Amino acid sequence: MQKTLLRQLKRSIGVADETELARLLATLQAAAETADPAMQGLLAGFGDLLERVGNCYDQYERDLELRTRSLEISSGELSATNDKLRNELAGRESALKSLRAVARDLLPQSDPLENEQALADDDIAVLSQKIGELVAESEQGRRQLADQKFALDQHAIVSITDANGTILYANDRFCAISGYTHEELIGQSHRIVNSGTHPASLFRDMWGTITLGQVWHGEMCNRARNGNLYWVNATIVPLLDEAGQPEQYIGIRTEITDRKLMESQLSEQLHLVEELIEAIPLPVYMKDTAGRYMRLNRAFELMFNVRREDFIGRTLFDILSPEDARIHAEKDAELFAVKGTQIYEASVHNQDGLRFDTIYRKASLNRQDGSPYGLLGTIIDITERKQAEAASLLAKEAAEAASRAKSDFLANMSHEIRTPMNGIIGMTDLALDTALTEEQREFLSIVKSSSEALLTIINDILDFSKIEAGKLLVEHISFDLHRVIADTLKTLALRAHEKNIELVCEIQHDVPRQVIGDPSRIRQVLLNLIGNAIKFTEKGEIALKTSLTAKLDQQATIQFSVRDTGIGISQDKQLLIFDAFSQEDTSTTRKYGGTGLGLSISRRLVELMGGEMGLISEPGKGSTFHFAIPLEIDAQPAPMPACQIDLCGRRMLIVDDNATNRRVLCGMLAAWNVITEDVDSGAAALILMRNDTRGFDCIILDAHMPEMDGYALASSLRSEHVDLPPMLMLSSGAMRGDGQRCQEAGIAGFFSKPIASEELLAALCRVFDNASREPSTPPTQLVTRHALRELQRTLDILLVEDHPTNQKLALGLLEKWGHRTTLANHGQEALDILDHQSFDLILMDMQMPVMGGLDATRQFREREAIKQQKRTPIIAMTAAAMQGDKEACLRAGMDDYISKPIKTKELLEKLLDFGARIDPPDEEPCAFDYAAALRSADRETVEIIADVFLDTWERDFARMRDALTDNDAATLERLAHSFRGSLACFAAEPAVRVASGLEVRARNDQLDGIAREIDSLETEIRAISRHLVAISKHPAR
Secondary structure (H helix, E strand, O other): OOHHHHHHHHHHHOOOOHHHHHHHHHHHHHHHOOOOHHHHHHHHHHHHHHHHHHHHHHHHHHHHHHHHHHHHHHHHHHHHHHHHHHHHHHHHHHHHHHHHHHHHHHOOOOOHHHHHHHOOOOOHHHHHHHHHHHHHHHHHHHHHHHHHHHHHHHHOEEEEEEOOOOEEEEOHHHHHHHOOOHHHHOOOOHHHHEOOOOOHHHHHHHHHHHOOOOOEEEEEEEEOOOOOEEEEEEEEEEEEOOOOOEEEEEEEEEEOHHHHHHHHHHHHHHHHHHHHHHHOOOOEEEEEOOOOEEEEOHHHHHHHOOOHHHHOOOOHHHOOOHHHHHHHHHHHHHHHHHOOEEEEEEEEEOOOOOEEEEEEEEEEEEOOOOOEEEEEEEEEEOHHHHHHHHHHHHHHHHHHHHHHHHHHHHHHHHHHHHHHHHHHHHHHHHHHOOOOOHHHHHHHHHHHHHHHHHHHHHHHHHHHHHHHOOOOOOOOEEEEHHHHHHHHHHHHHHHHHHOOOEEEEEEOOOOOOEEEEOHHHHHHHHHHHHHHHHHOOOOOEEEEEEEEEEEEOOEEEEEEEEEEOOOOOOHHHHOOOOOOOOOOOHHHHHHHOOOOOHHHHHHHHHHHOOOEEEEEEEOOOEEEEEEEEEEEEOOOOOOOOOOOOOOOOOEEEEEOOOHHHHHHHHHHHHOOOOEEEEEOOHHHHHHHHHHOOOOOOEEEEEOOOOOOOHHHHHHHHHHHOOOOOOEEEEEOOOOOOHHHHHHHOOOOEEEEOOOOHHHHHHHHHHHHHHHOOOOOOOOOOOEOHHHHOOOOOOOEEEEEOOOHHHHHHHHHHHHHOOOEEEEEOOHHHHHHHHHHOOOOEEEEEOOOOOOOHHHHHHHHHHHHHHHOOOOOOEEEEEOOOOOOHHHHHHHHOOOEEEEOOOOHHHHHHHHHHHHHHOOOOOOOOOOOOHHHHHHHOOHHHHHHHHHHHHHHHHHHHHHHHHHHHOOOHHHHHHHHHHHHHHHHHOOOHHHHHHHHHHHHHHHOOOOOOHHHHHHHHHHHHHHHHHHHHHHOOOOOO
16 A cells, blocks of 8 residues: 555544555455445445555656656756756866967968957857868969969979978979989989089079078089080078078979070080181170170271270270361261161271271171161271272273274274275266276276275274274164065175075964064174175075074074075084184185184174074085074064955966075965965976966066076966966076066066065955956056065155265265165255255265264254154264164164165165154154154163153152243243253253253243243153163152
8 A cells, every 4th residue: 555545544533554555455344345335335445545645656656756856856966957057067168268279370461460450350160161171272372372383393303402402302303303212312412413613612602592481593514424515594482480590492493404505505606706716807896885895806996996805895086086086986886877887988097097998798687676786897998999099090091091092093094094995985886877898887887896895804803893992882673584584695695696596484383573682683694695796606595594582581592594505614623614814715805705703703792682592514515603682572573564355275386496485475475265286397297287277376486597587487477377377486586687687577576586475465466456456447566575665755855965975976876776866065054954844755865064963853853843843854874883873873762774885676675664664744743752762772771861850850840841931041941952952962852942942942041832832841851751760669659
């Protein structure tokens, strides 16, 4: 029973213990059996009630014990918790203290006050966040330091030592260059790589620097494990402890072995240069931009009598006179301005007063940015050379005076010889054209041939003299090469015919017609070679072949070859044949005559034209002389006359006993798509014509063939064929009565050989045109070379000549050719006549009393310009034959030039040419070709004055207009005269004429209306200026 309940029952009902309570309960249970029902339940449930109450008491006690115990436990835990909190608070303060200490170590020490403010917060989280940030920053710095260390290790040789120099760390590059491993280096000092190259003082200075906590820089030579030396550029940095004392050293090194090697080589080279400069016998020096001498050699010391140790740092003013020094200082300033090179001559005096003529050569010394820091100069002593030049100049002047005297003598002798020769040859030609007995004709023929032989000798000697003196120049003018060749052969055709030699000309179809070169020299060489061939050939033929051997753009190389069937030249004499005064042997000279100068002159002329001459020959079989010269193809060729007759497909028969002639003619005709057949005799031609069924459009006959000549063949063909085509006759030499024989034989045209291609074309067109006329048309004139040029109208010619013989000769020839001639005895008389009479052409002698031809021409051109008259052609005639005669004529305003003695054919050709050029009155003159004029002018003169003229002419022209405004006739005259002189040097004929007119009008104070002429002069000058710019150094405008 529960104790508390027993105590309550004892107090209430006196039950002492559980036994007694059990008896009581048993009693009550027994009583319940007998009690009424209501009591029965109370009595029976009393025991259960007590048990329940006991259980409640038990639960109460347990709860009380639990509460008591819980209270006891809570009181102990609270005490323990308080203790724990006290301990945690103390730990927090300690943690805050520690965190602040850590943070202080992480913060920079530059600002302590700012650091304490940053750590004043007592919040551990805030401090922890701050520490985290600092740790992150520290980690980032650590990573950057690691990256830098890695980069440094890749480039540099790095080592770390303690304060005693013992190696604590060595990177891979240190190991690689030294050849030692990390293990071998760690614990060692740097003596392990000491090369022994440096003195002990270097290491004492290094340790003295780094032990004081200072950084040391220097270069060292180390020795690798294999014994090889290597150089490093070293930086040693001390790491200091808290007390500021070095506790470690970091060495950072860069290998410079290659650089040191190059420096060594450069040092050797510089030493070599120094030695060379010292050895140079010329003074050599260096100066800075202030003019102070930085270096000089031994030769400089000797020349100026100075010592370099006393002179370095001084200037020119310390060794030269103030005037000389100023000149050189100005030159130095010019050099520094252009930063280039400089060469000039100067006279200097040394300190002893000795004078030197010198050449200074200088070059500026420039930095990489282009700015100069000094100059290098040399001085060449040319005193002896100057003295030699002065002596040479005196000798040269004396030689030139002698040369001038010689030239004057040659010119005078040329005039004196050619004037009577002109009379002899010319009058002999006239006499031979008259009725003579056979004996008289023979005598006069001998006179003519002897005179021509003498003239040839004179010409050869004069040409050779000019070549030897270097005074023979070549021209560069535009000309028709085909025509020059044809005209040259025409002059020789008669000589070849007289010896019964066939003269053949072949010009290949690709040879350019209009070229730029020297036509007169080409003609001279061809005349010489073909003339020699005729001289040394007794029978057979002489063939001139012209071909194109090379062509590049507008440059062509033309080869001329003259082949003959003459005596030939032996191999051992071929090398000597071109020497002056040489022929194959003396017997040749006796038999054929001549000076032996012809081939020598020809070869030198070819060389002057930029070509070469050669020879192929075999004794008894003939010779071939050939030469090739470069010629420029004219970009504006002269127009060829058009043929109105279509020759394509026409058939023509060629009859000639010479195979070369037939081949050449067939080649010419094939170029016009003509179908040809050729035979070698009259008999063969008759047979061919009898058997031919297709018919020919034309027959070309050779006049001279064996058995049956051309005339007999033509007559036979005429008798056998009613519808015979037109026939052309070619003859090696025309004789009196040939024209009549041609007409009697029914021949349509007659030409002397060799015939040029354009002549053959014109002849065919003419005969086909004649053949196409109606039968009722009157018979046409025989077609000849002169007929093809058409009949020239009679010319009014002014002949200006003082010599009676030459007057009579020229008047006789001009009258014979049907021209009207007026005679003037000198230049002044000619001008007087020209004042009131105009002419188609003027023939002007150069050397005459009162007024010569050059002065008369200049004055006449001036009058033409003033009166704005149409230009009258003037042909110069002179017996002089010296260099510059032709150029002087052209500069004076003449249009052409022929030498005396005048050759009848040459004069006739000139008249025919100029007669064809004379324009009808209503035609405008052609524009002047200034480019061609400049080519014909003296090139050296043009090059010298072109730049000056281009720089000044506009300024002078403005002064001319100002003078006109001020009515200043004197200034106008002077400027016009200056322009006239300059323009004459350029061969600018129209501009010269206008300037001459201005000069005359200004001299006569005739200024009314002169503005128009000034405008005309400006137009002409602008025209030639465009061409001058192209050949000068002047910038284009």
